[in-house]
Amino acid sequence: MGDFGKNAEAALASAKLRGNLRRAMDGLMAKRGAQFADADEWSRLRALGTNVRRRSLARLPELLRKLEETCTANAIQVHWAETPAEANQVVLDILRRNGAETVVKGKSMVSEEMHLNGYLEENGVEILETDLGEYVIQLAGETPSHIIMPCIHKNRDEIAKLFEDKIEGAAYTEDPAELTEIARKALRRRFAEAGAGVTGVNFAVAETGTLCLVENEGNGRMSTTLPPVHIAVMGIEKVVESLEDVAPLLSLLTRSATGQGITTYVNMISSPRRADDRDGPREVHLILLDNGRSSIHADADLRPTLQCIRCGACMNHCPVYSRVGGHAYSSVYPGPIGKILMPQISGFACYGDLPGASSLCGACVDVCPVKVPITDILVQLRARLEKTKGLSLGSVAWTGWKIMHASPGLYRLVTRVLGLVGGLIPRCAPLLRAWTRVRAKPRFAPKSLHRLAREGGFDHE
Amino acid sequence: MAGRTYPAKPEAVYFFGTCLVDLFYPQAGLSGMKLLRREGLRVVFPKGQTCCGQPAYNNGRFADARAVARQQLRLFPKPIPVVLPSGSCAGMMRKHYPDLFAGTPDEAAARDISERVFELSEFLVHVLKADFTDLGAPVKVAWHGSCHSQREMGVREEPKTLLRGLANVELVELERERECCGFGGTFSVKEPAVSAAMVADKTADIGNTGAETVVSGDCGCLMNITGALEKQQSPVCGRHIAEFLWERTDG
């Protein structure tokens, strides 16, 4: 089990973190809201996007075979990996074969799933994050706290200090434009000199063998254009059937994520450099990572998890995430999507506490552009987790609860007793202790509604 | 809610009080029943009712939830509406009963009931087209809608419509009206720190409006919010909307 509760408590104690997060989330929610002001358009586009994702998943094995076929025909080399370890090995083999010692990386959550940076560093390869937010995170030796805005938990003073300490020749400045300029200068030549570029994939198109990447900074284009080798890593669920399918998903993705009608760059890669091309990588590799996804796909109740397009809107709107931030989850994917995805790809042993860490308020479901039924899946996972548990105090208590509430006579007797003596239950009793940390003790009513209804002359059949 | 077809005014309704109301807020339930009776309905309170089963369901205890929910399925044999003074419990019956009983002999009964379930304020507004005469003193109130009422029942505007219809009531909106108060059933005790932060923000939001009373349609939220207000020794008090409406309109 993870330490969500403990981490959350620590995060909540930081007024600065809470301020940073609240401000950021408020901004993101407002921008997304403005994009979908037309409720009719939102509902139609959302229905279409959901349809595209469900249709893709319904045909997943065929589409993956087709993608392999079209990519191969386009001279993109396709590799399959069941586990992050296998995927890492594939990356390292490609780098070794090409003599690449330095890698520039565009933001990729799948590479985070693989813990690729650590793996390559252990094997003597320098890997450089180039997305500004990821660059900050790498300098700080942290992990991303948000899937779209990796350093959203940091404010400008923290970044200013970090740059001053870690980047040679960088003077202290809190101006975001100057900070960005420092990063631009530090990274610019690295793109030109790197032996390979590694990126993720937002959508892979089966019919054309095309890899779509969205980004704003240009680092994704740099990483896929200048180095002689491009390695793209993607989860197997990211495939869609046709190029046409990309249009609604792209619109939903960028508008949901950051409230942009479109990102600055939408990069569609369909092959390595061709004979008469003047630039572009000489090799393009696509690594298809499973990491538990095929098992999720086989389970009808959990399959909709794979509809996700990683926009991050669920975390931006989550009352839990917006208070504790991404690091409290100790996971690659935080927030509502992380709560359902992490236990499924990494197991209950590590992430069994996440499905419970939700009030099931459903704010995430309201804004999910592809209708992932996050709360239903949370409940489903809670049920799966219950099944793994043996006899415990909790299970005995639930059985008692069931017996009482399935027997109206017993129920009325118990509630009558509680009405008389419930007030005597001490504050330190289980559950009540947690409750009364910030709340008064609930008061049992002396007369139940059952009794008042009878006394009030209502039909009491 | 938008999109739901509402029936014509019936002669009688079932009232499902919910366990929280039964134990902690019986006056809210009684007020709800009196409001319905005053509108000319015969209100039936089935004696066998206990709990909708939601606590077990939300915790993934499906078999326990089914055992308890099955007990409730038998209580509403006549084809008349079932009204609940809770959006959350109504949501459980309306949205989750069909799934909970899918593939069991009770599936048809579960579907039938899910079609007949109404949250009290939506029933008052859409079916009874209730129009209340306010007899109370001027008061400033804030509304807190529960997450499940908003998202599972689609009930967002109805309670506010009722409150705005009261001449001496000034309704002030919360800055983050749609945000969860941090109750979430067992969430409040399983993740006490996060829940505490959420309810602290909610009570601060309420405090900032200058409202004297916070009104809600769900007793879980109410117990959470008023419990925190009381602990903070805030002068703001809480009321279930049924009780609030009855108190102000009972000649």
Add this chain to the structure above:
Amino acid sequence: MSESARDAILGRLDAGARPPEVPDGDFQVMAGRPGTVSERIERFRTAIEAANAEVHATTPAGWPAFLMARLNEWGIDRIAFGRESWAGRQLIGDRGEAANGLVPFEGAIEDFKETLFACDAGLTTTRGAIAETGSLILWSGPDEPRALSLVPPVHVALVRTGSIHATLHEAMTADRWRDGLPTNAVLVSGPSKTADIEQTLVYGVHGPRRLVVILLADVPGGDDGP
């Protein structure tokens, strides 16, 4: 490893209960407003300007003169371009091979990298543009190297007004992209930007800081330029 991983993954997917077939969705919502040419130009201009691009208008014949006259004003000493693109041929034809500041892309990127990193601007053609999102459609090829629109700090793009589509969906279907995509097709909707530091918008991260769009009125109904 790769072979067995492939078989294991596909094997699990094949063995799993087959999800019910999902019929195709309704793409009607993607159609947007078609509009007249001038409406599309206006929408394109408004959208891309909102993303901090500069938009100018001139004629298909007059743009080389228009461009050269402004290089100074825009602070551009050296502008790189594809020699064999229609724009490159027109530019050289109009101004001559040795015109001041013109740097045709020579050889492969490996040989041209140093020169390109020292250029102030890159000039590219476009396959078209998208009104709804204010996007340029860049279509790479031997005559249009990818790095031209990426490495120099200023990107100058030529857009024929007749090639502005209403939406991305219309562009890809009407223009039949599926029948032949280039190595790299890119939609560009403004200069490079980031909001990673406190959600403060900053232009010019790794890509160009400035995006200059020159509209060429090649169909009636468009802007006829200055």
